Amino acid sequence: MQEPDDVDRATDLLARARRVSVLTGAGVSTDSGIPDFRGPQGVWTRNPEAERLSTFQDYRDDPEIRRESWRQRVAHPVWSARPGPAHDALVSLERSGRLRALLTQNIDELHQAAGSAPELVVELHGTMHHTECLSCGARAPMSEALERVSGGEVDPPCPYCGGILKSATISFGEALDADVLRRARDAAMDCDVLLAVGTSLGVHPAAGLVDVAAWAGADVVIVNAEPTPYDDVAAVVLRGGIGELLPAIVGGTPG
Numbered sequence: 001m002q003e004p005d006d007v008d009r010a011t012d013l014l015a016r017a018r019r020v021s022v023l024t025g026a027g028v029s030t031d032s033g034i035p036d037f038r039g040p041q042g043v044w045t046r047n048p049e050a051e052r053l054s055t056f057q058d059y060r061d062d063p064e065i066r067r068e069s070w071r072q073r074v075a076h077p078v079w080s081a082r083p084g085p086a087h088d089a090l091v092s093l094e095r096s097g098r099l100r101a102l103l104t105q106n107i108d109e110l111h112q113a114a115g116s117a118p119e120l121v122v123e124l125h126g127t128m129h130h131t132e133c134l135s136c137g138a139r140a141p142m143s144e145a146l147e148r149v150s151g152g153e154v155d156p157p158c159p160y161c162g163g164i165l166k167s168a169t170i171s172f173g174e175a176l177d178a179d180v181l182r183r184a185r186d187a188a189m190d191c192d193v194l195l196a197v198g199t200s201l202g203v204h205p206a207a208g209l210v211d212v213a214a215w216a217g218a219d220v221v222i223v224n225a226e227p228t229p230y231d232d233v234a235a236v237v238l239r240g241g242i243g244e245l246l247p248a249i250v251g252g253t254p255g
C-alpha cells in the first residue's frame with residue numbers, strides 16, 4: 001500500500017488539472033465481476049492456454065477455438081455486469097468538466113452504462129457487444145449471434161456472406177483502428193494529467209499512450225494493484241483497490 005501522502009498528491013494533481021485523460025484497463029471492471037487477464041485471479045493467470053482465444057490467427061484458423069469462444073461468450077459475466085465505484089468515479093470526473101477523454105482497453109461498455117458520454121469514450125480494443133464478419137465486415141448486435149448459439153449453432157456464420165463471425169474486438173495479431181488510435185494519441189498529447197487505472201500496461205500500442213502523455217509534459221498518475229512497466233514514468237503510483245482509491249482521488253458518487 002502507498003503512503004497517505006501519495007493519495008493526497010494524486011488528489012491534488014487531479015484537482016488542479018484542467019484537462020485529464022484517463023486510460024482504463026480490465027482492473028476497473030473486476031469489482032463488477034468481470035475477471036482481468038493478468039491479475040492474480042486473471043483468466044490467463046489461471047489458464048495460460050486461454051490466450052489463444054484472443055489471438056486472431058488461432059480464432060480464424062481453428063474451428064475448435066471458435067466453438068470454445070462462442071461457449072464462453074454465451075456464459076460471459078459481462079451480460080449481467082453492472083458498473084462499479086470506479087466507473088461512477090469517472091462519471092464524477094466528467095461532470096466536473098475536466099475529462100478530456102476516457103481511453104479504455106475494455107470491451108465491456110461499462111463506462112457508457114455508468115453514464116460516461118459516449119463521445120468521450122474511446123474504445124481502443126472495440127466492443128464485445130457487437131459482432132463483425134471477417135469476410136464482408138458486416139456488423140450486428142452480439143445478442144443476435146448469441147441467440148443462434150443458444151439455439152444450437154456452435155459457430156454461427158455471417159448471415160449475409162457465410163464468413164466467420166467474431167466479436168468486434170481487437171485480438172492479438174490485429175491492428176487498432178487508425179482513427180481510434182489517432183483520437184487516443186491526441187487526447188494523451190493534450191492533457192495536464194494522464195490517469196492510468198486498472199491496467200498492467202503490458203499491451204501496445206495502448207500502453208505507449210503513457211509515454212506520449214509524459215513526453216508532452218503531462219503528470220502521469222497510475223492506480224493499480226500490481227507494479228507496471230511505467231511506474232518510473234509516473235508522478236504518483238497508487239497501489240491498492242481501485243474501488244476505494246479512485247473515488248477517493250477524483251470524488252465519489254456522480255453528482
Ligand code: NAD
Nearest residue numbers: 025026027036037038039106107108198199200225241242
Ligand atoms: P490486465 O489483465 O493485463 O491487467 C489488469 C490489471 O489490473 C492487473 O495489473 C491487476 O493487478 C489490476 N487490477 C485488477 N483488479 C483490480 C482492482 N480491483 N484494484 C486494483 N487493481 C486491479 O488488463 P489490461 O491491462 O486491460 O490489458 C489486457 C487486455 O484485456 C485489454 O486488451 C482488454 O481489452 C482485455 N480485457 C478486457 C476486459 C474487460 O473489458 N472488462 C476484461 C479482461 C480483459
